[in-house]
């Protein structure tokens with residue numbers, strides 16, 4: 001099974017500006033698996049996603065991250081993207097003046113091995129946007145500039161569909177979505193998840209009703225304190241996290 | 249941007265030059281005799297010679313500006329400049345007649361072929377004079393006059409005499425005096441009453457001789473109810489000795505007329521670019537300056553509009569990019585001289601690698617000009633710790649009915665923006681390129697597509713090899 005291992009995080013300790021955030025986190029994800037991470041605000045969920053993607057503000061003080069069996073430390077952020085890693089941001093950055101269409105075209109061209117060009121790209125783009133019920137007018141808007149929360153999340157998923165990642169990290173992609181948008185976004189995730197490794201960070205069961213996780217992890221204070229199946233997500237939503245503190 | 253546009257630009261290089269092929273070249277340095285010789289050589293009417301001589305005398309007496317980057321200004325050695333250079337003895341009308349090496353230069357600028365499709369007409373300044381000039385027939389039929397300035401003077405002396413120097417008198421500043429004394433080339437454009445020129449009218453300028461001063465003179469008159477978009481582009485090859493570029497551009501928009509004047513200039517970092525641009529807008533007229541400045545050692549340029557007639561409108565959109573060893577001292581001046589006049593100023597600057605950009609603006613509303621409205625927005629983006637940006641806004645508001653807005657911001661590229669873009673596969677340089685192009689986009693989108701592509705490409709090149 002080793003060849004199908006996509007992400008392995010080993011006893012990871014991470015600090016931000018000298019403050020320890022992740023404290024001994026371990027996690028392995030294989031191709032075709034969907035993992036969900038749940039936890040209170042401030043538990044370190046976004047930190048995990050960011051550090052895997054290579055955000056320079058996060059310092060790994062000990063432990064290792066492997067992608068497809070290779071250590072990640074020497075890869076720059078854009079090289080990770082080109083190697084097939086993708087992060088759907090909790091708070092996507094605004095890039096004023098850069099049109100979504102231009103941005104997507106360039107991004108696909110730099111990430112995909114054999115990127116579709118010209119008409120082929122436009123065809124793929126149109127199909128992906130239709131799946132996500134996104135209007136063509138998105139393409140001439142500036143990246144995330146003046147976007148509603150839901151629009152931002154849709155654009156993240158659109159990028160995921162086009163970039164076809166092998167590892168998808170989805171950080172609270174469901175927040176701020178109404179039920180219709182959630183369904184649409186879930187379809188997008190399922191499409192990509194079938195053939196990749198997927199890590200879903202969420203507070204809510206409602207996304208997990210639509211995207212069935214194989215594993216659910218409860219995270220507290222920078223570490224995974226419990227792992228279970230889909231039933232753990234229901235339990236966490238029902239009981240909160242306090243009971244874990246007692247048992248941990 | 250379309251793929252076609254990308255192809256038009258091709259492997260555009262920014263630092264080449266053709267062997268100098270000038271047939272007449274004056275010695276360096278300036279004197280009253282040189283001024284008279286230039287006028288005589290061009291067979292000018294006596295009144296123009298007189299204007300030149302008067303301007304020369306004023307230039308000699310006039311002190312350097314005592315504001316702006318004085319230390320750089322005072323380094324200009326006027327004796328080390330060639331004031332006149334003629335590369336081709338007659339003004340061409342057909343593309344076939346243009347000398348091959350000159351065409352070659354244009355080739356490398358990415359100009360020919362494609363231009364046929366969409367240009368309204370071309371005058372291309374090669375060295376001091378226009379060598380190529382063509383007007384599409386329908387423009388001619390509409391009565392539009394589009395000539396290089398020297399031909400304009402020859403063929404329409406009465407129009408030139410009536411308007412030359414009326415917007416920018418020679419005594420306006422030291423450099424307008426210099427230009428008036430030694431001007432050569434530039435464009436003369438007259439749009440008759442009620443004529444709307446649909447396609448942008450274009451001219452290309454470049455410096456190609458060592459130490460060559462360029463003193464082009466442009467005069468555009470849009471008669472009542474007419475409209476025109478004039479576009480001018482400029483790329484300088486890199487030379488080691490200093491070059492002086494000092495143009496004067498005068499625009500006159502009669503009642504209800506509209507003039508848009510778009511420029512992108514990219515000077516090598518040895519060029520002084522000291523340009524006086526001013527427009528008069530009469531009743532209900534609109535003047536728009538779209539002005540992009542890249543490079544040069546020092547640029548001082550403040551496109552201005554005199555809103556003389558009631559209901560007139562001014563629009564100034566400018567960008568400046570200051571790289572290593574460069575100072576962009578640019579801005580806009582709008583004078584609300586009549587009631588119910590309106591203006592919008594948007595100025596954006598990027599400083600990088602120790603470069604400096606300064607916004608210098610003037611907004612004037614005279615006491616009698618009631619009901620005026622103006623909005624000024626200045627945004628600066630600073631790419632590193634060594635670079636600098638300053639703002640020098642001046643407001644002279646003569647009455648309390650004016651509705652004024654002023655916004656200024658200074659920003660840096662955020663780590664979150666870089667991380668976001670890099671997580672989408674862009675290298676740090678590519679990410680910076682996207683961000684700076686995006687920052688200039690409100691300007692770029694106003695340009696004809698060729699220029700927009702060219703500017704984006706230039707900025708991407710500027711971001712290369714600069715990070716680490």
Ligand SMILES: Nc1ncnc2c1ncn2[C@@H]1O[C@H](COP(=O)(O)OP(=O)(O)O)[C@@H](O)[C@H]1O
Nearest residue numbers: 016021039040041042043044045046047048057
């Ligand atoms: N870039 C950062 N700078 C400073 N503190 C940070 C940064 N990122 C995260 N933190 C801190 O780390 C802790 C965990 O944050 P985060 O990973 O965003 O949690 P979660 O996503 O689980 O809500 C919080 O206390 C947060 O304030």
Ligand SMILES: [Mg+2]
Nearest residue numbers: 045046047090
């Ligand atoms: Mg978070």
